[in-house]
Amino acid sequence: MKLHKAGAAAAAALVLALTATACGGDSSDDSGSGSGGGGKIAIGIKFDQPGLGLKTPDGTFTGFDVDVATYIAKELGYDAKDIEWKQAPSAERENLIANGDVKFVAASYSINDERKQKVDFAGPYFLAHQDLLVRADDNSITKAADLNSKKLCSVTGSTSAQNVKEKLAPKAQLLEQGGYSECLTGLENKTVDALTTDDSILAGYAAQKEHAGKFKLAGLKLSDENYGIGLKKGDTKLLGQINDALKKMESDGSWQKAVTANFGPAGYKNEPAPAIG
Incomplete structure (x- = not known):
């Protein structure tokens, strides 16, 4: 008798679990539905x-x-x-x-x-727009052609750097680094004269507290x-x-x-x- 009751209880629990799974499902990740509703x-x-x-x-x-x-x-x-x-x-x-x-x-x-x-x-x-970041006190770069006698920094494989080198200032000395932070260090230390990529990215770096007042955007629109x-x-x-x-x-x-x-x-x-x- 006790065995019969235990088996019935287990069966009831199984039915409840299956019902909950069928109705509710797992709501921990809703990234594929786009419907919100408390998912992820x-x-x-x-x-x-x-x-x-x-x-x-x-x-x-x-x-x-x-x-x-x-x-x-x-x-x-x-x-x-x-x-x-x-x-x-x-x-x-x-x-x-x-x-x-x-x-x-x-x-x-x-x-x-x-x-x-x-x-x-x-x-x-x-x-x-593609732009240039230069030192705040540098007024020698006002157009892309001014880079012909300058050192230009960007990240390895950058299409922005190649755009300058191939189309706008072929005599620029291009220095490619692994990341923008290395270019910023070089710009601050005057081992390079300009950094190029999208102006939004340049503005983001220039806006950091540790860079306040050190750099400025040249304001050139070299691409859209x-x-x-x-x-x-x-x-x-x-x-x-x-x-x-x-x-x-x-x-x-x-x-x-x-x-x-x-x-x-x-x-x-x-x-x-x-x-x-």
């Missing part, structure tokens, strides 16, 4: 770009791309605490999207025809870089949702507030918010 969402950002996407020593994340992505996530139904930030190096952005590791990528991701073959882009949400939100190709529903979120961010003033907070200390003169879509 994985978003790709840069971890090493001050002003855009930076993981701080205390483990928090700051930057304009972080602010934009957080706003989009909110409009999709997710709280900030529901976001799982994933590092998205430039060479890995398409793979992260294609493999479903992230819902979308916001990582100074310039829209171009080659990338559009692999992913879809919402936006653009920011218009950047439209930053977009990368997402899985063919996901038209999510594309529309993100575009709607970006439009709302601009109209309610949150976009300009984020620009000012992240780039303002560098005296960066941003372009107006670009037209979405």
Whole structure:
């Protein structure tokens, strides 16, 4: 009799467990649904770009791309605490999207025809330009041609540096480093004369407290870089949702507030918010 009761209790427990699983499921990761509802969402950002996407020593994340992505996530139904930030190096952005590791990528991701073959882009949400960062007291570089007698620094494999070297100042002495921090050190120590990449990235570095007053942007527009939100190709529903979120961010003033907070200390003169879509 006792054995019969124990077996009945176990069977009842099993039925309850199966029912709960069928009805509720596991809500710990909702990154694929885009519906919010208390789940999680994985978003790709840069971890090493001050002003855009930076993981701080205390483990928090700051930057304009972080602010934009957080706003989009909110409009999709997710709280900030529901976001799982994933590092998205430039060479890995398409793979992260294609493999479903992230819902979308916001990582100074310039829209171009080659990338559009692999992913879809919402936006653009920011218009950047290739520019130069120089020392604050250096007035000798006012145009790209002035670099012909100067030492130019950028990161290894940079398309920005090659653009200057091949098209704008072929006699510039190009020095390639592993990271922008090495270029900044060289710029401060006067072993190089200028650093080149997107002006938004340069402004982010110049705006850091430890660099306050040391550097300035030359204000040259050497290329147009439209930053977009990368997402899985063919996901038209999510594309529309993100575009709607970006439009709302601009109209309610949150976009300009984020620009000012992240780039303002560098005296960066941003372009107006670009037209979405």
